Amino acid sequence: MLGFPKPYSDELLYSTVARAGVHDGETSPKQLLDQVFENRKIIATVDLPSHVQSLAQQYPSNSGLNTSLLIARHTLWPIYAPFLPPERIKKLRNWMAEQSQGAAHLASGIAASRVKAKTELFACRPCLAEQRLKYGECYWHRLWQVPLVRMCPKHGALSRSNIELDGEHRHAFIPVESADLFQDVLVKEQDEVFAKQCAQLLLSNCEGISFAQWSLFYKQFAVSLNYLDGSRIDHSKIHDTVVTFWGKQWLEDVRILPSRIETSWLKSLFRKHRKSFSFAEHIVAIVALSDGRLSISEAINQASSLIISAAETKNQSAQKHDVEPVAPPSPDQLQWKTLLKSYSPKAARQIYKALYARLYRNNYEWLMEIDKSFHTETTLKNHRVDWSKRDRKIARELRRVCKALTENLNAPHLSRTFLIHQLNQRATVEKNLSRLPRCAMLLTLYSESTTEYQARRLTRAYLSMRNKHREIKRWSLLREAGLSDERMTELITALLKDILSE
Template sequence: MVTFFPMPYPDETLYSMIARYHIWSGNLNSKATLRDLFNTTSVTAGRELPANINLLINNLPDKCTLTVDKIIKNHTLYKYYTAFLTSERANYIYDLMAEGKGSLIFTGLGMCNNNMKIDSSLKYCKVCVDSERDNFGEAFWHVEHQVPGVLMCQKHLSELCICTKSIEMKNRQEYLNLELSISNKDTIVAHLNTKIIEYQKKFCKNVNNIINGGFGFKKMNFFREHYLKELIDKGMAESRMKIYQQDLLRDFKSYFGDDYLELLGCNFDIDNKFNWVTTITRKHRKSFHPIQHLLMIEYLNIDINELFNANYIEVKKGKTYFNKTDEEKAIYRQKWLELRKKHPNNSKSFIIDLDIATYTWLNRHDKNWIKENSPIKKTYGYSKKIDWEKRDEEILQEIKRVVEAMYNSKEKPERITVGAVGRKIGKVYLLRKYLDKMPKTKEYLQEKAESVKEFQNRRIKWVKENVTTNGENEWIVRREAGVK
């Protein structure tokens, strides 16, 4: 039994507490610290979901007020990782952490098949470090800063830094003290702009509610049913059996953007029918990463406190009708009219692409009004007067100029797809609807369109040429390029 142990600072991780003990104890190596605290040297320094917590508690001074429950729930990422699990699975993870079965924890979460990358690097906020040195005399690792998906410090709206030593270290039994680990080599998690900060404010607020809340665990399909209810209300579904997946996927991507989804490791291919956005709206046969749930909650504008305090519901299989209030209709009508006012000379399809969700809602629940208040459809689509051979040549030349400009741009690369090119020339609908009538254009686009892998390689090349200058390690280049 040890004679002392650091009491935790607000939001401090258990890993950080042990790292501080290691320095205060004067131990010369990590094995000595492990023997002090766990009576064994076979313990791994778990950063997110550590194990062997019972052993630790049994070795703390009698007057220490820490308990297994306090440590697991307040000083690890247990609440974050188990928030969307059933009580049976969450209790199983709790028991694994309390006992010495750390190797089974991430498998026990049931997320092995969701293709999410595990980032075990340690992160910190420079502003927090300065503040803690003034207030406590030392800085420490925060729980919230280690949460996957968190790109900034919620308190200061500042960029988080990645501790380079936490990535490079080989010893899995060593506890890094933040004060001794800050380096000039440390890089930021992500460059923040106004858009990312706004997304992160909502994301971090929801994370904070989960970590500091006392929510109960839910049944397997609890969240899926609530997502379905909101999708129906949003006009993206009619019932549990009828979800307008293509509308949903396009609108979801339009809402967050590829760059932000890439940063969170949650981007997806619309053409892949097994993408995570589609599968999370179907019957849950596996667990989904908390980031994926949080993105869906934000997209559907769900209040997370109301969600976790709600009762279980089950959406009917048959077609579901909701009587929409005049107030709801007025809100969506106003959105549509504002778009028309901003783009008076553009087609209906152009305006739809700007806000798919608004059009979909009105088309489902206010069909006559949307027909009367949309741009008059031009009839050139099937007109025999259209010289498709001539149009093919004209569009081809436009597209060649755009594609060449996208390849040669010094700005951050944008993936070359039919949709991206169509948006740049203002002819998304034409390319989607009549591409088969323009064989030269179609052939050129098929040749130039990038796969996800090709685009990632081009982004890496761009980072090497335009961002990094000192021959940085491959992992730094890949992170700057947003490639997992």
């Protein structure tokens, strides 16, 4: 089809096809299917459509609008992909690229999930007005279609439309301009929190996190926030915190109120994962238990970077065997080795200075290696480290440091490394983070993403200019905040616009 429209930001492919029909003056849905897909049996799917490859072929190859990009940015893929194991991800993507016949819905777990897809299309009226102003036409935004989302984070309640997704409209791609919108749906303040998390999730490009990684993530998460009863997970405390945070009624409304029975989804979430959980369940648990300090995207980043320890340990011991000295030892080396059986490397160095100097000159690498191995051996023998105790101690220091820093608008970028470097035992933390789950979780909670850092700079600049009664222009605000258009993330560009319009 000639001149097939490009999708707008976050536009559903369903919507792009619908606009193609409008642009082309194509009124019969069957003819539209023929023209775009050369197939009249296509079902107009909103969330995880199939035949995406046919759509990608409508664009020139240098446009960058390939199958993967269309799936990632113009379907509800990011809502499902981070929570499915790698083998299912691959199948799902293939089905979406080609033909699916409902297989995508089975693979994604939607069919079996407590969280069902919406049965009608929804829209945000103020967003539609903005789109009309900006582009001269309107489109279906994908956030409106995310299951359980009842609010546009920017404007408020969504409106239900008369477009039902099964039944008579099965094969029709209907443009938003042809839809009738009913009254706004009723929303609560929890809906805003939930919608914001979903909006973030749509920007995530992480996928295929294994069950083992999610299991470990939740274990560390519970430990770091002290949801423990002795050394076991305190399921009852977790349950109460989640229900108090979201409210029983809201959880009932969206049909994911966890029960108290052994097989409740919330209890299973903190056990070894054997099946995937929906995005909504992850959001509800993570946001409630961290009291809003850990977002779903941060949790995803953390879970995806977890290395499953058995494999890690194997790798490390394999590496250690490679560093044995190859040449026969010199008399100096033999003497040093004997000395180390009675003295620590430091003591031996102080007593036998000349010997040490010779070895330092002639056998530097060997010397460092043997000193290190004797040093670690003594540490292991004499002072077995209580990692759990150390974790708690450093975590207390870390929490104090982070609290002071986060209250300071002028603090530099609170990256993970920066936070670690504020600690007395920074080398220990850097080298042994996997043994310090509390510290690891605190670092995730408190470290700032680039967007968060830029937001803080922007706010700081704005407040400082306002206090000095300076006129706030876009360029002057950017200069004061040390930001530029090239470096700003998408969210910051939007925030800047909001600040300037006030």
